[in-house]
Amino acid sequence: MNILTEEQLNFVISEICEAKTLEESTAQYNLYEPILPDCKFVFASHNGASPGFSVNRTFSAGAVVRSLFKTPKVWVLDRETVQEMKTGPSTFRIDYSISLDTMALSYLEPYLQGKHSQIPTDFKEVFQFISRKDVWIDPLAYCAENIKNLKNLEHSNKIYNKLKAYETLRTLDTNLLESQGIVQSTLTEDELTKAAQEHIARMYMSLDDSRVLDDANRLHQLSYCYLLKMVIIQFSDPKLSLHKKIWKLLEFSDEQAGVIAAREFAIAKEYFSKGQKLKFFGKIQKNKSDIFEKLDGMAWDLTHARRMELTLTVKPDAGARYFFPALLTFDKAFIEILDLYPLKVCAYVEGRHNPMPFYDGDWFELISENLTEKSEIMDRFYSAEAITNRAEQRKSAKLSDLISDLEAELKPFMALH
Structure with missing residues (x-):
């Protein structure tokens, strides 16, 4: 039986996650532990457990592996681990995997066919890394993005060929490769x-x-909604002040989406400040007919980032205590976006696939330029009443309907053919 209400549980988790130091977070966890359900906390840290190869890595020509955290290790808090630490070090098994995004998997096929001129200069370096027997990779990001294309025979054949390339890599004869x-x-x-x-x-x-x-569509639709709204705001009045643009997006979040998606706000701030100079939005231009298609692909990029948060909550293989995801990509525009939002900590309740990510910094300072703006945002959008209203809005919000409305609002800025 739950001792805490959902609201109380969220408050306690926030207290633990938002403490200033790991020591304070650990002390807070010990204080609340008797009344907590089976909660787990994964903190970015320079000391603690190693998440296998699911750590940030940059290859010579710019391809990267990115995890949710910017540190080489993590500090975990859960009932079993903390109990073990009372009598000495805690030792436990972990599981991890590095997902190859669509671009990375697309480069794999020509490489295996010897067509090296079609791929980035550092792919051999990447290939040598991901073909190691102690490096675990998966094609889940690619599969999630392409499930919808299976009904098209031409697309399904391409998907099959890419999966065959992946299976080749997974079962590579490393002795033959080395010799x-x-x-x-x-x-x-x-x-x-x-x-x-x-x-x-x-x-x-x-x-x-x-x-x-539904899980894949929900994450994708939310990111797509946010991208549509960002572009509408930017196209409507690019010279509007940054604070007013952010305020418009907050109103959309509060009144229509029913959720303030913190990661997307970090992206919005960069886009509203830099416009097309932010590479991720470089191809989003007025009077183009392919804006929806481009934004759909960008939304899948953001979905892969959110899926890492979701995957962190998945129960790992028997015997492992934690699962740590990472993503491998060659997309430099996407890499810039990934690096905007490293996490300080991600918390979750075991058995619930509901991650609670916390930004590694002050999110309110990230999206506001001074204390007055920060105070206005907190008063208007983070009062108890506003939070309750958004929870009610989420219950009735239909993202598919919202997408139709937003696309109709954006169409006047597009070329019609």
Whole structure:
């Protein structure tokens, strides 16, 4: 039976996460632990547990691995770990995986075919890293983005070929690679085909699993809504002050979306300040007919970042206490966006896939330029009444309807053919 109401639980978790130091957070956790459900806290830290290879890494030509945190280690708090630390160091197994995004997986296929001129200069370096036996990779980001394309035969064939390339990498003959530089799977062609067919079959099964599709669509639709609204605000009056643009987006969050998506506000602040000079929005221009298509792809990028938060809450394999996700990408515009919002800590209740991420810094100072603006935002949008109203708004908000309204609002700025 829960001792705390949902509101009280959120308050306690915030108290622990927003403490000034790890020592203070740990002390707060020990204070509240008897009344907490099975909560877990993962803090960015220079000391503590190693999350495997799910740490930030930059390759020579700019490809990166990015985790949720900017530190090489993490400090975790949970009932079992804290109890063990009372008598000495806590030792436990972890699980991790690095997801290859759509661009990374697209480069893999020509590399395996020897078409090295079509890929970035540092792909060999990346390839050598991800083909190591102690580095775990997955194609989940690519699969989530492309489930919707399976019903199209031409697209499904391309997906199959990319998954076959992934299976080749997963079963690479590393001895042959090291001794002769030959890229070849340890599986026979028939075994490789079978593995790829089984993988795409699992994707087809996901088409019939409404929960899987709903989770992916919900994250994507929310990011797409925010991107549409950002562009509407910027196109409508690019010379409007930064504070007024942020205020308009806050009103949209409060009155229509029903949620203030903190990560998207960090992006909005950069976009409202730099416009098209922010590479992520470089191709979003007035009088173009492909804005919706471009924003849809950008929304999938943001969805992959949010999926890392969600994946952190997934129960790992038996025997492991935590699962740590990361993302590998070559997209320099997306990398710039990922680096805008490192986390200080992500908290969750075991069994609930509801991450509570906290920005590594003062979020209110991030989106405001002075104390007056910060105070105005807190008074208007973070009062008890405003928070309650947003919770009610979320229950009735239909993102698909909101998307239709926003697209209609943006259309006058686009070229019509």
